[in-house]
Amino acid sequence: MSDTTLVSAPPAKASSPARSALADIWRQFRAHRGGVVGLAVFVFIVAAVYIGPFIHRVAPNAINIRDKNQWPSMAHPFGTDNLGKDMLAQVLAGGKTSLAVGFTAMLLALFLGTLVGVLSGYSRRLDGPLMRLTDLFLALPLLPLLLVILLLFRDTLRAAFGPETGIFILIVFVIGVTSWMHTARIVRGDVLAVKSQEFILTAKSSGMREYRIIWRHILPNVLSSIMVSATLGIASAIITESALSFLGLGFPSDFPTWGRLLFDGANFLQLTPSRVLWPGLAISLTVLSVNYVGDAIRDALDPRSLKR
Amino acid sequence: MFTYTLRRLLFAIPTLLIISFVIFALLDLAPNDPTGDLPLTIPPEVREQIRASLGLEQPFFIRYLYWLQQFFINEPLNILERLTGWQFGDGHRMRVLSWATRSPVVDLIVQRLPQTLWVVGLAYLFGIMIAIPIGVISAYKQYSIFDQIGTFVSMVGYSVPTFFTGVLLIVVFSSWLQWFPSVYDTNLEVTDFSSFLAQMRQMVLPVAVLSLYNASQITRFVRASMLDNLHQDYVRTARAKGVRENAVLLVHVLRNSLIPVVTVIALGVPTIFSGAIITEQIFRVNGLGQLLIVAVQGADIPLVQTLTFIFAVLIVLFNLIADVLYGILDPRIRYE
Numbered sequence: 105m106s107d108t109t110l111v112s113a114p115p116a117k118a119s120s121p122a123r124s125a126l127a128d129i130w131r132q133f134r135a136h137r138g139g140v141v142g143l144a145v146f147v148f149i150v151a152a153v154y155i156g157p158f159i160h161r162v163a164p165n166a167i168n169i170r171d172k173n174q175w176p177s178m179a180h181p182f183g184t185d186n187l188g189k190d191m192l193a194q195v196l197a198g199g200k201t202s203l204a205v206g207f208t209a210m211l212l213a214l215f216l217g218t219l220v221g222v223l224s225g226y227s228r229r230l231d232g233p234l235m236r237l238t239d240l241f242l243a244l245p246l247l248p249l250l251l252v253i254l255l256l257f258r259d260t261l262r263a264a265f266g267p268e269t270g271i272f273i274l275i276v277f278v279i280g281v282t283s284w285m286h287t288a289r290i291v292r293g294d295v296l297a298v299k300s301q302e303f304i305l306t307a308k309s310s311g312m313r314e315y316r317i318i319w320r321h322i323l324p325n326v327l328s329s330i331m332v333s334a335t336l337g338i339a340s341a342i343i344t345e346s347a348l349s350f351l352g353l354g355f356p357s358d359f360p361t362w363g364r365l366l367f368d369g370a371n372f373l374q375l376t377p378s379r380v381l382w383p384g385l386a387i388s389l390t391v392l393s394v395n396y397v398g399d400a401i402r403d404a405l406d407p408r409s410l411k412r
Numbered sequence: 413m414f415t416y417t418l419r420r421l422l423f424a425i426p427t428l429l430i431i432s433f434v435i436f437a438l439l440d441l442a443p444n445d446p447t448g449d450l451p452l453t454i455p456p457e458v459r460e461q462i463r464a465s466l467g468l469e470q471p472f473f474i475r476y477l478y479w480l481q482q483f484f485i486n487e488p489l490n491i492l493e494r495l496t497g498w499q500f501g502d503g504h505r506m507r508v509l510s511w512a513t514r515s516p517v518v519d520l521i522v523q524r525l526p527q528t529l530w531v532v533g534l535a536y537l538f539g540i541m542i543a544i545p546i547g548v549i550s551a552y553k554q555y556s557i558f559d560q561i562g563t564f565v566s567m568v569g570y571s572v573p574t575f576f577t578g579v580l581l582i583v584v585f586s587s588w589l590q591w592f593p594s595v596y597d598t599n600l601e602v603t604d605f606s607s608f609l610a611q612m613r614q615m616v617l618p619v620a621v622l623s624l625y626n627a628s629q630i631t632r633f634v635r636a637s638m639l640d641n642l643h644q645d646y647v648r649t650a651r652a653k654g655v656r657e658n659a660v661l662l663v664h665v666l667r668n669s670l671i672p673v674v675t676v677i678a679l680g681v682p683t684i685f686s687g688a689i690i691t692e693q694i695f696r697v698n699g700l701g702q703l704l705i706v707a708v709q710g711a712d713i714p715l716v717q718t719l720t721f722i723f724a725v726l727i728v729l730f731n732l733i734a735d736v737l738y739g740i741l742d743p744r745i746r747y748e
Contacts, residue, residue: 138567243427243731244434245682245723247689251708252439252716343573347690350575351705363575370579370694377583384576392571399567 132404139400142393149390153199162190164197165358173376183378185368195382198360202387205276205345205361210337212280217287218330222318224288225295235292241285250344253278254353268359275354279341287333294326328405335398339391346387362387413739420732431724432483436476439713466511482508483721487518512712520703520715521722527598528699532688535619539626540677544670546627547634551642551669552661562631569628578621578694585617592616596697618695622688626680633676637669644668671741678734682726 133139160181168188176183182191224234254274261270298304299322307317346363348354355361357368362383369379450459463469467478486506493499507516546566550559569577586594593614602608641647642665650660689701696702700719707715739745 240427240430243431243724243728245720245727248704248708248716248720248723249435249438251704252720255708255711256439256441339571346573347575350690351693353708366575366579373579373583374587377587380576380579380583384572384579388568388572388576391573392568395567395571 129404133400136400138396142396145393156196162193164193182382194360198362198365201361206338206342208276209279209341213284213337217284220288221291225292238285238288246282271355279344290329291326294329298325332402335394339394417736424728435720508714510715512710517715517718524700524703531618531697532684535622536684538623542627543630547631551635551638566628566631569624574625575690581617596695598698633673637672641665641669675734675738678730681730
């Protein structure tokens, strides 16, 4: 959510004569047509998922066997599934989970990546070991390992936290822990560049504590690349979660996510193709819009384009 | 260059050892029991014997060492023996057995490999062949209609997950139009022209899905790399001295732009084996990815361990190849 709040706040400032850096970025961002459309679509999807259930008041898990396998109609805009559950309500409910997984996993990956990146960029002693660790993680075959971990620890966590929370924690943890490496590398590079600048030396010589330097001087300067990683992180987390659900190893059926709906719908392909279409479209649109936003932010932050 | 390659190779050994340990430990920590599926009527002491026969009563570290010996010494020797017909030792080495099928894991993998290589490898090749021209034209005519459409399509291809494109293609081409089968039939033997045609027809959909995905990823790299090079001074020099535009584009710029692209392609090769798990699952191609899914679902630990570790070896290997290639192709890169 960080990108939406960040880019939607500045326009008020943009009218003031002294342009802040954020306003500059926002101006650049607006110039990127794909990014603006992407942001609009993404905001629409988020709004639909969170506000939609108040308008379309059908419980996603309400079974109505008489209305099973229906094509889209007025009562059921997206049709119904083989148990007569309303697809629109299910897609909305699934979106809530998918987006929540995407955001939380992205935040976890971002936290880990920034931590590792800043530490290894800032401290020369930690640099070697941490970067070897990153290389090691990059060499792991991720999807197979994700499947294995999910399979092995599913029941334990389910018993500990209940079926839904347990799987949620597991999936978020697993995706977050296996996708921080690129962020770490990018952040490390940026920290190395920032660290050698003179204002850091000034801060050091004025007796500022190390953690204060990192917090006040280093982090704000590497924020831009963290933001780009964040958008890409949401997209890949949503795709990974859907892929896991699609392989039947994600959330259980009665707790829909977009990937799970697609997986369940695939068996009814010829009967009701819309069951596959809507969740798939939702995943694709979300990822596409987030990727466009990421592209636009990257362009906006690129110093070569800022000069224009 | 040679010493660099050697050093990287030496460094790959500890990396692989650590990865193998992680994989082994992860699967070993797992709270599951290979005898869990057996009937409850089996008395506990017999159950203990079954566990002992599976080698489970040994301490963790011993089992890990056994597994390493098995994986790095015994199985390669077995494969070599099979390939060359030579005999090493008495020929009665232990095999890593799959718990589910009780057959050697390596044999299972050898059975599944051709399908994966055919479908996924071909898709990767097609992807590269589509991506390079599109990327070149998009970059050369930046902001043209072609570029706009090309960039959009590659963005879509890169964002839409393969499990959606696959299902969509099945709906359109198998269910509505009935042009292509939706299930890959491995039993089909190519003997004459009609069976060859059938083989082609069943490969169209999975190859199309994967090619689209690969092509859109590579196109983005080709385009970006071409754009980086097109505005370099040497391009202006080449034009100024009267080199024809085609030669400037295809000889000077393309060759330089392909340097990073080649490494990206090399880095993507391991995904030929592991990344197509989902596509194989959709089209029921019984390749390596499908084998892994079946093994994971059946908690067939030896098979999962072996497959995952093979994928890891491939990743490490192709990382190395990519780095070395980069050094060879770009003389500006010097590894001290």
